[in-house]
Amino acid sequence: MKLSALHQSYLNRRRSPLDSSADASSKSFLAVFWLVLHCLCCLISLLLGFRFSRLVFFFLVSTPSSTNLYSPPFRPDLPPPRTDLSPPNATAVEAKTSSSSSRVVVGRHGILIRPWPHPDPVEVMKAHRIIERVQREQKAVFGSGGKSSRAVIAVTPTYARTFQALHLNGVMHSLMLAPYAVVWIVVEAGGASNETASIIAKSGVRTIHVGFDQRMPNTWEDRGKVEVLMRLRALRVVKEEKLDGVVMFADDSNMHSMEFFDEIQNVKWFGAVSVGILAHSGNAEEMVMSMDKRREMVDEEEERSSLPVQGPACNATDKLIGWHVFNTLPYAGKSAVYIDDVAAVLPQKLEWCGFVLNSRILWDEAESKPEWVKEFGLLNENEGVESPLSLLNDPSMVEPLGSCGRQVLLWWLRVEARADSKFPPGWVIDPPLEITVAAKRTPWPDVPPEPPTKKKDQMSLSQGNNVVVIPKQQQQQQQQRSSKVRKPKRRSKRNKHEAKPTDTTTQVSASTKHHQERN
Amino acid sequence: MTNRSSLSAILLFLFFSASSAQHNVRTERISGSAGDVLEDNPVGKLKVYVYELPSKYNKKLLQKDPRCLTHMFAAEIFMHRFLLSSPVRTLNPDEADWFYAPIYPTCDLTPTGLPLPFKSPRMMRSAIQLISSNWPYWNKTEGADHFFVVPHDFGACFHYQEEKAIERGILPLLKRATLVQTFGQRNHVCLDQGSITIPPFAPPQKMQAHLIPPDVPRSIFVYFRGLFYDVNNDPEGGYYARGARAAVWENFKNNPLFDISTDHPTTYYEDMQRSIFCLCPLGWAPWSPRLVEAVVFGCIPVIIADDIVLPFADAIPWEEIGVFVAEKDVPELDTILTSIPTEVILRKQRLLANPSMKQAMLFPQPAQPGDAFHQILNGLARKLPHDGSVYLKAGEKVLNWTAGPVGDLKPW
DSSP, rough: TTTHHHHHHHHHHHHHOOOOOSSSSTTTHHHHHHHHHHHHOOOOOOOOHHHHEEEHHHHHTTOOTTSSSOOOOOOOSOOOOEEEEEEOOOOOOOOSSSSSSSSSSSSSOBBBOOOSSSSEEEEEHHHEEEEEEHHHHHHHHHHHGOOOOOOEEEEEEEETTTTTHHHHHHHHHHHHHSSEEEEEEEEEEEOOOOHHOOOOOOEEEEEEEEEEEOOSSSSSSHHHOOOHHHHHHHHHHHHHHHHHHHEEEOOOOOOOHHHHHHHHHTSSSSEEEEEEEEEOOOOOHHHHHHHHHHHHHHHHSSSSSOEEEEEEEETTTOOEEEOOOOOOGGGOOOOOTTTTTTOOOOSSSSSSSEEEGGGGGGGGSSSSSOOOOOGGGGGGGGGOOOOOGGHHHHGGOOEEHHHHSSSEEEEEEOOOTTOOOOGGGGGGGOOSSSSSOOOOOOOOOOOOOOOOOOOSSSSSSSSSOOOOOOSHHHHHHHHHHHHHHHHEEEEHHHHHHHHHHHHHHHHHHHHHHHHHOOO | HHHHHHHHHHHHHHHHHTTTGGGTTTTOOOOOBBBBBBOOOOOTTOOOOOOOOOGGGGHHHHHEEEGTSSSTTHHHHHHHHHHHHHHBBBBBBOOEEEEEOOOOOOBBOOOTTOOSSSSHHHHHHHHHHHHHHHHHHHHHHEEEEEEHHHHHHHHGGGGGHHHHHHOOOOOGGGGSSEEEOOOOBTOOSSSSSTTTOOOOOHHHHHHHHHTTOSOOOOOOEEEEESSSOTTOOOOSSSSSSGGGGHHHHHTTTOOOOEEESSSTTTTTHHHHTTTTEEEOOOOOOOOOOOHHHHHTOOOEEEEETTBBBBTTTTSSSSHHHHHOGGGGGGGHHHHHTTTHHHHHHHHHHHHHHHHHHHHHHHOSSSSOOOHHHHHHHHHHHHHHHOOGSOOOOTTOOOOOOOOGGGGGGOOO
C-alpha cells in the first residue's frame, strides 16, 4: 500500500510486476503524494545512494504496527562493497521475530576479504595429501573390480655385477609403485651379498633375500639354466612359507607397466601375458642396418611382420590356442653367446616372465588345486624345467591375460656390461677421486683450476667412461684428442658409441679455437 | 514413545549391522537423532486422506505450465501423485491420521520460469475455505492434522524476498498445520517448529545419466559453479547471499585448489563426481539443489548458510556428513578444509556412499523405498499420535481468518 511504489520499482528490476492493489477512492491524492515523495527520494538518493534514502524514508515515516514489528537494519554508513577484514559497523537492528531473535541478520552485509587472499603453500600441500589419500582409498575400494586385492609375490634372480644396481633399482621402483602388498623374493647367485642386500633394503616392501650356491656362468644359455634353478628355489620358498598371492617373475632387467600388476590380479590359477621382446644388440651400426633391412622387407612383403612379442595366442572367441614365440631366424648365427657379446641377446622360447601363477598351486595340500597342476613338491629339477608350463599337466588350461594377449604389459630386455668391467662397490666413490680438472667453456664462471699433479688419468676406475675429461689448454686438448682417438680402437664398439660424440665436439671446439687463434 | 523408538532403533541397528557387516568397508550406517530411520517403511504406520479438490488448484495449473514438473519446486506435484497411488492412502477420512490437500502454490511461473508467490496466499486461503466448508475434519483441529507441501523460497511466507517474507510471516491459516517445505532456518519466522524440511526437487534420471565409474580419481579439491554476485537484483553486492558468495570469490579466485566460476559447463555433474568438496552456499534463500547433487555424487557438501536447517534433519546426521562453515569464517575456508583430518573426510565419503542416503534425497518416478517421499511419510509418522490438545471442542476457534495483509483476503 504505502510502500507499493518503491516496491514496484524494486520489482521492476527483479520480475515483471503483476501486483496492483490500490484503492480507487484515494488514488488521485495518493498519486500526487507519491509523485512528490518520489522526487524527494530521488534527490536524496542522488546525494546519498538509493538504499540509504529508502531507509531514511522508512525511519521518517514509520509504519503503524498493523504488521509485525519489523524494522529493517539501519546502517548509518554504507561500507563500500569491498572491505578489508574489519566487518561492517554492526549497528544493525536485529530482525526481531515474534518468537526469539535470530543471529542471522537480513540486509546488506559486507564482503569479508582477508588481507592476503592468496593460497598458502603449506595448505596447498595439505590439500594435495588429502587428495592423494582419498584417491588411494578410492582405488582400494573401487579399483580392480572392488575385490580384495591379492599380494604380489615377485621372484627375481640376480647376481652382483656392474649393471645390477641399474636393473634392480628399476624393478624395485616398479614394485614400490604397485598399489598392492608386495613380497619380493630375490635369489642371488653366488650367495647373498651385502651389495644386493643394501639395494633391496631401500625398497620398503617385504623382501626375502635367498642365496643360491652356484655362481652365474658366462654364457647366456647357461645363465638361463641357472636362472631357472634360482626361480624354482624361490618357488620352494613360497611353498614353505605358504605365501599367498600372485607369483610373477620379475627378472631384474625387465620393465613392467603398472597395468601389469592390475591385470595379474585377475588370474585364477595360471595365467600368461604378452611380453614385448627387445632384442637389443648394442651395436648402433647393426641396428641401423637391421632397421633399413626391415623397412625394405616391409615394402616388399607386408605380410611378414616380425612382432617382437611372446605370449598367448587366442582365436576369435578368446580361447587359448597356442603361443606366439619370438622369431629368432633373423638373428640366426648373430646372437650373443657370452654375456658381454655385442650381439642380440635372444630370449628363450617362452620366457618365465610372461607367466603368473596363483601361489596356492605351489602349496602342499591340494585344497582346491585343479588336477591339471603338477604337484610342485614332486618336481624334479634335474629333468630340465624349461618354461613354467612344465609345472602343469595340461598346458591348455593357461588363462590368457591382458585382453587375451593383445596388450603387451611388460618388456623383456637383457643388457649387461663387459665381464671384466669394474665398478665402485656400492656405487660409492670412496676414497675420493684424485684428479679434478676444471671445466672450461661452461656457462658458470671459471673456477681457478687446481694445480694439475698428473696429466694422464690415473683413476682407480677403469674404462667405464665415467668421467668426461675436458682439457684445460689446447695442447692438452690435442694430446687428449689423439689419445682418445687411439683408445677406442682397443675398446669394444659400445664405448665408441659414447666416445664418438665427445670426439666430434672436441674436434669442433678445436677448430673454432684454431680459428680464434688465427684471428 | 521414546522408549519404544529407542528399542526399535536398537533392534534395527543390530539387525542391520549383522546383515551389512561386509559393507562397512565402503559405506557406513546413517543414524540421526531419530535413529536409523532412513530405511523405515512408513506403510502401516500412518494413513493419509487426500482431499478431492477441484482441478483449478492443481491440474489446471500444471496444464497451463508444464515447466512446473521440472523446476526445483516440483516436489509438490510429485508428492501429490505419489500419495494418490501409495498404500498409505486411505479413502476413509475417519480413520486417517493425516489429511493432505493437493494444491500447487508454486506453479505460477514467469516467462523465465521463476515462480511468483503473489497469488499463492489467496489460493491457499480459498482452498482451506473449501476444505473447511465441505469436510468437517478441518474444523475438528483447525488444521493441526493436515499437512501441506510448500516448497517455495521461504515456505509458507509466500514471498521470494526475505524481508517481505519475514514481514508476512507464515500464512495465519497454516499456523497449526504441518508444513512440508524446503526452506529451513533456525529462529526464523518462516520455519514453524513442527515443519518437515525436504530437499528441493532434482531430476533423478538426469543425474543418473551422468554417473561416471566410481574409480575415477577425485582430483578437484573444491568445486562450485554458480553466481557470486547477482548484478540484476543486487548490483552493489552485499545483499545477495549476505555477501558470502562474493567473499568466496574474492578470497579464492586465485587459489588453484578452488575450482569456482560462473560457467555453465555441460560436464557439471561429472565434475562434481571428480571433486572432494562441493560448496553449497546460500543464495537468496539458504537452501539449494546443490546439496542434493553433492549427496548423489558423493561430494562432501560444504554448507555456508548460518542457522540453516537441512532436509530431514532429525533422520540424517548432517554434521557427520557435511562440513558447516559460518559465513564469517568464509575467508578462512581453505584453512578450515585442509585442516580436516583425512580419516574424517574418508568417513564422510563412506557415509555419502551409503545408497540409502542418496535415495533419501531423491524424488524418483515411480517412488522407490527409502526415497524422499518415504522420508516425508516417516517424518509424519514420527509425529503421531496427535497430541490430545489439537482436537478442539465444537465451536472453538483458534485461527484468525481475517489476519494477514488485506490483499490476501480477496477471493481467488
